[in-house]
Amino acid sequence: MSIEVRVPTLGESVTEATVATWFKKPGDAVAVDEMLCELETDKVTVEVPSPAAGVMGEIVAAEGETVGVDALLAMIGEGEGAAPAPAAKAAPAAAPAGDAGQAVDVMVPALGESVSEATVSSWFKQVGDAVAQDEMLCELETDKVSVEVPAPAAGVLAEILAPEGTTVDATAKLAVLSSGGAVAAAPAAAPAAAAAPAAAGKDVEDAPSAKKAMAEAGLNPADVQGTGRDGRVMKHDVAAALAAPKAAAPAAAPAAPRAAGDPAREERVKMTRLRQTIARRLKDSQNTAAMLTTYNEVDMTETMALRKEYKDLFEKKHGVRLGFMSFFTKACCHALKEVPEVNAEIDGTDIVYKNFVNMGIAAGTPTGLVVPVINDADSMSFAEIEKAIAEKGRRARDGKLSMEEMQGGTFTISNGGVYGSLMSSPILNPPQSGILGMHKIQDRPMAINGEVVIRPMMYLALSYDHRIVDGKGAVTFLVRVKEALEDPRRLLMDL
Structure with a gap:
């Protein structure tokens, strides 16, 4: 049949x-x-x-x-x-009778709402390796975050069902552990991947953990010999490159001058799923929303003075540094109450107004831009906001953010000033209707009460969806943010 x-x-x-x-x-x-x-x-x-x-x-x-x-x-x-893969039956054959242990399935963990699949980017263990409970077995990459898969039990890795590069759905089985006695797993399956020669054109994506390690060590990916599938660089390859004798480097130094058209002058690397998603979402945002940007500038004198006066006491009491992001978050929450359409979204022919503020804080990571969300930021204190930002930022840089931590945002703040940006037009993060761009604080001559004085100034940029936010609302929002930052006492008085 x-x-x-x-x-x-x-x-x-x-x-x-x-x-x-x-x-x-x-x-x-x-x-x-x-x-x-x-x-x-x-x-x-x-x-x-x-x-x-x-x-x-x-x-x-x-x-x-x-x-x-x-x-x-x-x-x-x-x-x-x-019968499923014959290799699965061959592995236990080498184990002593009665010593096979209990089989434990390693399944894809929860990937988060709206995420239905992931790609196996790295296996940290090989077939036959002993593993402890909760020890990381492999790393999955979705179109938003990297997810590490821990061992559900202690034992031996008996079989890998989804090798590196495999795309799996949210209910897939990744591997099988033997949680009983020792298992002589089939070594023929694992070395096949380990012995894979490096791809000549480097048209494969390195493991996210390897890319992070190379970025931290300042290594050029071309200088690391990959042993993963199709020449993929794995985390242990980076460690091996760092441990290699330094004397080996001069041997490659005397190279012939590069001729025109030399392939070494270019490098083709497949976009990560995260980068593909970033590209798609940004372009979708431009194609869908009637996006417009309005600008203003803020004198940061009073905010900087208040921060300077209380930062030591603040850190001593709350155990976290007082930065500018908490001031901006508070100022935006304050302004969103007056201009609720900037905190709304379009759903078909309806406008959905949010009576809360889930603040997205855009953060750059080695693998791309992510936007962790601080839920109910409008009801949080300065200290709670700073702690949340510090924790989310750290988890973003380490690739540890969960899907839930990047969903449900109603408004976003992007701080390009940390990279030296003087002015830019941020792109909306759909389905949100507003995003505020912060920029570099720069001393500039300003006319104050008929006199020219030097003040620390910052340009602000609000990109908004003109389908539901009119120019008046956008300008009002920026003015309220400006007023709150130029006189932070207004935040205490709710003015």
């Missing part, structure tokens, strides 16, 4: 897809839910799982073909080849 493999539902308004990759070929044994092929639409990449265990039969839609929803992709035949 043959079972049909058809195109799954592709999502609202998506009517066709292109067959990008077949992971199986006719005659291969497949397990139920094992990924057969990958489809690409104009919005997402969709993996097609096997509806049943069996043997891969005819492939009806070859790679590169465009298919519609519910189109026939292939046939699965039931038979003796229906």
Whole structure:
């Protein structure tokens, strides 16, 4: 009996897809839910799982073909080849009788709302390695964050079902642990990946943990020999490069002059899922919202004086430094009460007004821009805001943010001033209707009461969705932020 493999539902308004990759070929044994092929639409990449265990039969839609929803992709035949991967049975064969232990599945952890798949970027353990409970086994990369997968129990890594580079759904099984006695797992499976030669064109993405380690160590990725799949640089490759004798470097120094068109003058690197998502969301924002930016400037004299006067006492009492972000967060929350449309969003033909402020704080990381959210910032104190910002920023830099920590924002602050930006126009973070750009504080001559004085000035930029925010509301918002920062006492008096 043959079972049909058809195109799954592709999502609202998506009517066709292109067959990008077949992971199986006719005659291969497949397990139920094992990924057969990958489809690409104009919005997402969709993996097609096997509806049943069996043997891969005819492939009806070859790679590169465009298919519609519910189109026939292939046939699965039931038979003796229906057993899942033979390697899984070969591994326990080497273990002593009665010493196999209890099998424990390692599953994909919760990825967060609206995230349905992830890519296995790094395995920290190999088949046959002993692991402790909660020890990190592998790292997954979604289109928003990196997620580490801990061992659910102590034991031995018996089988890796999703090698590096595999895209898995939110309910997939990643590996199997043996939590009982010792397991002599099949070493043939792991060294295959370890021995993979480095790809000549470096057209693969290095593991996020490796990229972070290289950035911290100041290493050029081209100088690190990758041992992962297709030459992917792993975290242990970076450690090996750092531990390599320094004398090895001069040997490569006397290089011939580069000729025109030398491939070494360029490097092609696949965009990370996070960078692809950033690019897509920013472009979607420009295409969807009627985005406009209005500017103002603020004299930071009073805010800086207040911060200077109380920063030591503040840090001593609260255990966190007093920065400018808490002042700006407070000022924005204050202004959003008066101009609620800047804190709203469009849902179809409705405007949804939020009676709370979940403040997004844009943060740059080695892998790209992320926006952790501080929930109910309007009800928090200066100290609570500073603690939340410090904690979220640290977790963002370490790639430890969860999906929940970056969802539900109603307004965003972006501080380009930390990089020296004097003025810029920030792009909205959909579905939000407003984002405030902070910039560099710079001494400038200002006319005050008929006299020219030097004041620390900062340009402010509010980008807003003109579909629901009028110019009057945008200007009013910026003026209220300006007033609160130029006279912080207004925040205490709710003026």
